Amino acid sequence: MSEALSARERRERLKAAPGLAAKTLERLHRQHPTAKCELDFGSPFQLIVSVVLSAQTTDANVNKATPKLFARFPDARALAAVEPSDVEPYVASLGFFRAKSRSIVGLARSLVEKHGGDVPRTLPELVALPGVGRKTANVVAGVLWNTPEGVVVDTHVQRLAQRLGWSRHTQPEPIEQDLCAILPRAKWDMAGHVLIFHGRRCCAARKPECGACRVSDVCPSAFDAEHVGRKPSKSRGPTAPTRRASD
Numbered sequence: 001m002s003e004a005l006s007a008r009e010r011r012e013r014l015k016a017a018p019g020l021a022a023k024t025l026e027r028l029h030r031q032h033p034t035a036k037c038e039l040d041f042g043s044p045f046q047l048i049v050s051v052v053l054s055a056q057t058t059d060a061n062v063n064k065a066t067p068k069l070f071a072r073f074p075d076a077r078a079l080a081a082v083e084p085s086d087v088e089p090y091v092a093s094l095g096f097f098r099a100k101s102r103s104i105v106g107l108a109r110s111l112v113e114k115h116g117g118d119v120p121r122t123l124p125e126l127v128a129l130p131g132v133g134r135k136t137a138n139v140v141a142g143v144l145w146n147t148p149e150g151v152v153v154d155t156h157v158q159r160l161a162q163r164l165g166w167s168r169h170t171q172p173e174p175i176e177q178d179l180c181a182i183l184p185r186a187k188w189d190m191a192g193h194v195l196i197f198h199g200r201r202c203c204a205a206r207k208p209e210c211g212a213c214r215v216s217d218v219c220p221s222a223f224d225a226e227h228v229g230r231k232p233s234k235s236r237g238p239t240a241p242t243r244r245a246s247d
Ligand code: SF4
Pocket: 163, 164, 202, 203, 204, 208, 209, 210, 213, 214, 215, 216, 217, 219, 220, 221, 222, 223, 225
């Protein structure tokens, strides 16, 4: 089957999607069995710095920059001891590199002052660090200790949650609440990685490859997803994340 669903089929799939979410996620995990955090790191400090640097750029770009950065500043104490301008050359290939340099030096100083240079383990302690929001904190807690307090919702997860009928919302926070409500807590960390892998490798914003997707038999957006869950653009007009929900 490779044609867009009828309005009735779509409605039925949207209704069933939340109840099937855990199984659908398992199937997606089988499609992407190596799904994991794609940032390279050798310590909790290096992971949290890499996650902060990954804002507005790709993990691949961060991975190109961090070997030299971490060779020069391997831990929080080394990074805390310098000025942001000393760090800028190491992250100049990333967008917003001046702001990012300030962020990671501030983060390193806070880690040294409040946590002896270590990365704390609880979400409240993590989000209290400068430059660390809920998303970064959940990535770190999930990857390092499998103790996230929620599902990481980046642009891929945002899009996939809407396409799969797991959320009618368009903003990260309510989407995260929906995902936490329909997925088992033990799967929260993996859910983020699997959905990000699927978004990068199969369900791209433009031209999703529904024909190669293992869950096209249950996805409410199958073969007609191009305009579902995409960010609004001036030329394209407003996104229609759930435009079929009321069909
Ligand atoms: S690739 Fe197609 S069928 Fe698969 S999740 Fe994305 S929209 Fe649905």
